[in-house]
Ligand SMILES: Nc1nc2c(ncn2[C@@H]2O[C@H](COP(=O)(O)OP(=O)(O)O)[C@@H](O)[C@H]2O)c(=O)[nH]1
């Protein structure tokens with residue numbers, strides 16, 4: 001059954017890609033993987049193609065998929081393309097995770113259980129959060145920790161949303177959440193993309209739960225964070241808040257009911 005899919009965007013992750021794929025497939029619970037690679041010049045996609053012989057995408061478990069794009073088009077659209085790919089194939093739980101081991105793949109299981117059907121008080125979206133029990137960031141330079149922490153303070157102040165780690169990129173979404181929010185154009189690329197996704201979920205009334213994680217700086221490969229991405233986040237949050245005044249968000253239950261109605265009508 002196509003249950004859980006981890007979408008991993010990659011740009012020049014040759015030093016991490018094989019290890020992260022093998023680690024996810026060694027977890028005690030099954031997760032499929034979709035790598036969204038933007039034509040990495042270091043051959044990341046070729047490494048994935050080679051691994052597909054060990055974990056074919058048509059296999060009964062541990063399926064490894066690859067979506068290749070032509071050039072570096074940014075993290076935001078990589079996730080959106082990945083999510084659309086997954087929704088059209090019937091996956092029920094979709095995960096965002098970096099390729100560089102900053103997110104510990106072991107935590108995928110905890111994110112999943114926060115959203116899984118088994119719990120009556122389950123979340124719709126589970127966010128792997130660095131800042132709900134102190135500051136759980138290992139090996140980042142102090143400047144980057146402070147920037148990330150105060151980005152959260154700024155986002156909460158502007159948006160009114162109470163999420164402690166709004167720029168987090170380690171997330172589990174139930175499929176029905178993405179079915180609703182991807183109807184709207186999501187326009188940002190970097191950290192602003194992560195903020196916009198959570199903000200849109202929150203505006204629709206979806207239940208967001210933060211799950212504490214420890215984030216560790218990458219030990220291999222280089223970060224693609226840039227000042228452009230930083231600026232996009234600073235101005236993007238303001239822009240996003242202002243445009244939200246002109247948008248109508250149908251609350252979650254109504255929109256889900258509407259989707260069910262339209263299915264019945266077919
Ligand atoms: N497909 C794709 N992946 C990207 C792009 N930019 C970054 N990534 C991937 O997104 C993840 C997070 O990027 P990273 O450089 O670690 O950012 P940082 O953790 O904020 O320093 C990593 O898996 C990157 O390889 C991009 O333009 N396209």
Ligand SMILES: [Mg+2]
Pocket residue numbers: 098100102218223
């Ligand atoms: Mg990283």
